[in-house]
Amino acid sequence: MPAYKSAIVGFIPVLTNKINTFAALFFPTLFACLLCNIFITGLNQIVDVDLDKINKPNLPLASGELSMRNGKIIVYTSGILSIITAWLIQPFLGCLISSIALIGALYSLPPIQFKRYHIWAASAIAIVRGPLINAGIAIHFATVLYGWPLIAMTWLVPLVIFVTAFSLGIAWFKDIPDTLGDEKFGFKTLAVVWSKSSAFKSGVILVSGAYLLMAWQMPTMAAKIAHIIVLLLFVGHALKVDLQNPTSVKRFYMFYWGLFFLEYAMLPLLLM
Numbered sequence: 001m002p003a004y005k006s007a008i009v010g011f012i013p014v015l016t017n018k019i020n021t022f023a024a025l026f027f028p029t030l031f032a033c034l035l036c037n038i039f040i041t042g043l044n045q046i047v048d049v050d051l052d053k054i055n056k057p058n059l060p061l062a063s064g065e066l067s068m069r070n071g072k073i074i075v076y077t078s079g080i081l082s083i084i085t086a087w088l089i090q091p092f093l094g095c096l097i098s099s100i101a102l103i104g105a106l107y108s109l110p111p112i113q114f115k116r117y118h119i120w121a122a123s124a125i126a127i128v129r130g131p132l133i134n135a136g137i138a139i140h141f142a143t144v145l146y147g148w149p150l151i152a153m154t155w156l157v158p159l160v161i162f163v164t165a166f167s168l169g170i171a172w173f174k175d176i177p178d179t180l181g182d183e184k185f186g187f188k189t190l191a192v193v194w195s196k197s198s199a200f201k202s203g204v205i206l207v208s209g210a211y212l213l214m215a216w217q218m219p220t221m222a223a224k225i226a227h228i229i230v231l232l233l234f235v236g237h238a239l240k241v242d243l244q245n246p247t248s249v250k251r252f253y254m255f256y257w258g259l260f261f262l263e264y265a266m267l268p269l270l271l272m
Contacts, residue, residue: 130164
């Protein structure tokens with residue numbers, strides 16, 4: 001690796017004599033990101049434990065399966081280790097993970113608590129899962145391993161737009177079965193402010209448009225057809241959802257997350 005790259009990667013060059021350079025960068029980055037995710041989602045459960053006893057009583061803290069003390073140890077330790085690991089890898093990743101952790105904390109913690117207001121909640125989720133994670137992590141790898149200038153990464157734009165739209169769907173769909181607790185605790189989610197039906201239809205329309213955009217942007221006919229097929233699967237499942245049945249909504253939501261990961265799995269294959 002060129003000297004200027006070694007200077008910003010921290011401890012990575014030390015490992016390259018024993019293992020592949022990419023692996024030396026990939027696994028610590030993955031470790032930092034997973035810990036950050038534990039911190040963000042865990043902090044939300046700590047703050048919302050009383051709300052979750054109504055909306056999600058099977059969660060570890062809400063059900064009592066995990067004590068609050070142990071939950072805080074896991075969450076706060078994960079957050080600290082995530083940020084330390086990211087900064088050791090390189091300053092850019094340190095800034096990125098710190099920013100994501102901060103937004104995640106502000107999403108859950110009062111007095112700001114973005115999740116109380118549907119616009120701020122959806123924006124926080126979409127910004128983190130869209131541009132910060134996709135563009136940020138791609139820039140992190142590309143600049144360290146290849147020294148690519150940002151102008152050479154225009155291929156990221158459709159993916160960032162797609163995942164941002166998909167993340168807005170996550171923000172809207174996840175609150176549909178939780179209106180009872182959200183109303184009681186004053187959380188103005190889209191499903192509460194508008195209605196379950198309006199929130200659901202808005203998400204379906206937005207995500208369908210995102211799939212059409214990806215199909216249009218794909219360079220080969222096979223890739224275009226693949227995205228149209230997934231779009232039809234998505235719409236087909238959406239048409240079967242009974243919004244008054246929490247089980248039906250949660251089943252669709254889990255399927256929706258499957259589509260989220262499917263996009264990441266199939267996109268590299270389609271672009272080969």
